[in-house]
Amino acid sequence: MLSLKFLAVGCCALQVVHAVPKWPRESRNEFNIVKRSASSFLQTEVPIALADLLCNIGSAGSCAAGAKSGVVIASPSKTNPDYFYTWTRDSALVFxxxxxxxxxxxxxxxQTEIENYINAQAIVQGISNPSGSLSNSGTGLGEPKFNVDETAFTGAWGRPQRDGPALRAIALITYSKWLINNGYQSTANSIVWPIIQNDISYVAQYWNQTGFDLWEEVNGSSFFTIANQHRALVEASALATTLGKSLPNAQTQAAQALCFLQSFWSPSQGYIIANINQNNGRSGKDANTLLGSIHTFDPEGNCDASTFQPCSDRALANHKVVVDSFRSIYSINNGIPAGTAAAVGRYPEDSYQGGNPWYLNTLAAAELLYDALYQWKRIGAITVTSTSLAFFKDLDSSITVGTYSSSSSTYTTLYNAVSNYADGFVNNVATYAPSNGSLAEQYNRNNGQPLSAYDLTWSYAALLTAAARRSGVVPYSWGETSASSVPSVCSYTSAVGTYSSASTGSWPPNQTPTGGSGSTTTSKSTSVSASSTSKSASSTAVATNPVTVTFDEIVTTNFGQTIKIAGxxxxxxxxxxxxxxxxxxxxxxxxxxxxxxGISFAPGTVIQYKYINVASNGDVTWEADPNHTYTVPATGATAVTVNNSWQS
Structure with missing residues (x-):
């Protein structure tokens, strides 16, 4: 990466405490190849990854000493390489x-961490920096990174980077939706909206101007950036309507950004060109494009090629091309055939630190497939086109172009093959991750040894995102289905924005969920096994709060049915x-x-719940009364298992 660095993440539905003492880098990178299945690896790695993710957030995170409240560091590493900075992109995706x-x-x-982050971003938006300032047509919002004490970084860097404002807006819009859904619209209006408005003004004004890509090396137009800018404009427009605000240019600029996004697809080559409007001599095969698809994944979306949804033929064809580009150049991939998971780097021409696989990119390859599986299951069919045929043929050589409903044996064959393929990428990370759970930035292309910055926040978050999708945990819809139609004429214009300083908020207390509790009946007891986790000097601490409850349900199902838990x-x-x-x-x-x-709860939580059987057509069957009741242990356990059987 030429000494340039950034961070981008996602997450899953777990929480641990921040203050996790860290062992020295040398011991954290101790390494032995260990063969572990995706399930067993994730069971132990997820709490470690989330603990280390939160540890890298100031000021409560013990790994981020010196960072202001709500500030995310890329890594605790301060030398060889020095990643002890905060990136707008990184922080937005973490939050x-x-x-x-x-x-x-x-x-x-x-919730306190979220509020701290929002306050921090109100400050960061107003910092004058080498890219400009908020008052100078918002130019300062394109500054990629800052010192962790919320001062400007003035050294040479690849600037501006235009994905940060879009990604920050997406994070804040998501929290605003929760506030509105729970009756706290005034908080979204007065505290969060002013920050969003600045960022969306920047996106609408500068989306069609070049800047540095997410790897901070190429000055041009980046697929990852444009895809997220389109999403941000779409979501912000809807939020503005809800809040009674005016964003007159968001919808028109969103449509044109989507129009421009089509320029990255190469029909003749069958993949997404990661960067255009530049001349860097690369092939354009780049994990940039995998990350673009997973960060604009809409769980309610269709397999739309225009937005490169994970289940679309374009995203799948591109997945094959990008993954295959690393098969012959990494020794650890030797002998691994197409259709079998392999280690994935940034782009095949990469030379930073030797040009190695990155944990986060291998996990992104898995996550894209988990996303696709979720969408196919919801839609009830898998469509194979001439564009995606090569991807599917790697998994089933007899497959032909067509649409296969969830009731067909072909659907089952393809679905299971893609699921196994996705797990293979997690298995690859499990094989080359140190047994103590530490994840660095890269792993050696020849022997799998961890390399570069240690405890990379992005690596941990990528692990969490993939694990969440594998478990069927998905984020809010961003409205993709209403924003996937490409205009017949592209007009690469912009809209001059308005910018004003946002103030740090005085957050109202007790903004808790206000959803109803539902009806209840006589409760049913459950059998439970519990385990607690202690910490030694040589192992990662797992927080004792909250408690992860694993619900084991014995129930006979038919193909196409899904068991869910409601409470x-x-x-x-x-x-x-x-x-x-x-x-x-x-x-x-x-x-x-x-x-x-596995689902996390605060200690002492009393839950009532039932299982439901959801058919492929969406029909829901509840198990019989009574409700199950369980009280999460208040002390002494970090993980418990609840054993149930279907009540008929």
Missing amino acids: KCIVDTFINSYSSSL NVPALGNWNTGNAVALSADEYTSSNHLWNV
């Missing part, structure tokens, strides 16, 4: 993760079947009809 986590399972401590708390959807949490059938066998899922 998009945290907001999604908070929405899935309410946590007052996470009286936000983490279980407040009895709303549309927000119920899907269980996984990964451990379901002919002799053990097990569905399960």
Whole structure:
């Protein structure tokens, strides 16, 4: 990366405390190749990854000493390389993760972190820097990174970078949606909206100007940037309507950004060109494009090629081309055939630190497929086109172009093959991750040894995002279905924005979820096994708060059916079947009809719940009364398992 650095993440529905003492870098990168399955690896790695992610956020994070409240560091590493800075892009994607986590399972401590982040961004927006200032037509919003004490970084760098404002707006819009849904619209209006408005003004004004890409090396037009700018404009327009605000240019500029986004697709080559309007001599095959698809994934979206949704033929064709580009250049990929997971780097011509695989990119390859699986399952069919045929042929050589409904054996074959393929990328990370759970930036292309910055926040977040999608945990829809039509004529214009300083908010207390509890009946007892986790000097600490409850449900199902859990708390959807949490059938066998899922709760939480069977057409069948009741341990446990059987 030529000594340039950034961070981008997602997250899953878990929470741990911040203050995790860190062992020295040398011991954290101790490494032995260990073969582990995706399930067993994620079971141990997810709490480690989330603990280390939160540890890298100031000022509560013990790994981020010196960072102001709400500031995200890329890595605690200060030498070889020095990543002890905060990036607008990094911070936005980290907190998009945290907001999604908070929405899935309410946590007052996470809410405080979100509020701290929003306050920090109000300050950062107003810092004059080498890119400009807020008062100078918003130019300062394109500054990529700052010192962790909220002062300007004035050294040479690849600037401006235009994805940061879009990504920050997306994170803040998501939290605003939660505030509105729970009756706190005035907070979204007075505290959050002024920051969003500045960022969207910047996006509308500068989306069609070149800047440096997410790897901070190429000055041109970046797929990742334009895709997220389109999303931000779409979401902001809808939020403005809800809040009674005016964003007259958001919709028109969104349509033109989508029009421009089509320029990155090369029909003749069958993949997305990562950067255009530049001349760097590269092939354009780049994990930039995988990340673009997963960060604009809409769980309610269709397989729209125009927005490069994960299940679209373009995204799948591109997935094959990007992954295949690393098969022959990394020794650790030797002998791995097409259609089998391999280590994934940034782009095949990469030379930074030797040009190695990155944990986050290998995980992005998995996440894109998990996203596609989610969309196919919701839609009830898999469509193979001439564009995506090569991708599917790697998994089933007999496949032909067509649409295969979820009731067909071909659908089952393809669905299972893609699921196994996705797990393979997680297995690859599991193989080359140190046994103590530490994730660096890269791993050696020849022997898998961890390289570059240690405890990279992006790596941990990518692990969490992939794990969440694998478990069926998805974020809010951003309105993709209403914003996927490409205008017949592209007009690469812009709209001059208005900018004003946002103030740090005085947050109202007790803004808790207000959803109803649903109806209840006589409760049913459950059998439970519990485990606690202690910490030694040689292992990563796992927080004792909250408690991860694994629900094991024994129930016989047919193909196309999904078991979900609904209950009286936000983490279980407040009895709303549309927000119920899907269980996984990964451990379901002919002799053990097990569905399960892990969900985090605050200690002492009393939950009532039932299981539902959701058919492929969306029909819902509830299990019989009574409700199950369970009280999460108040002390002494970090993980428990609740054993149930379907009540008929």
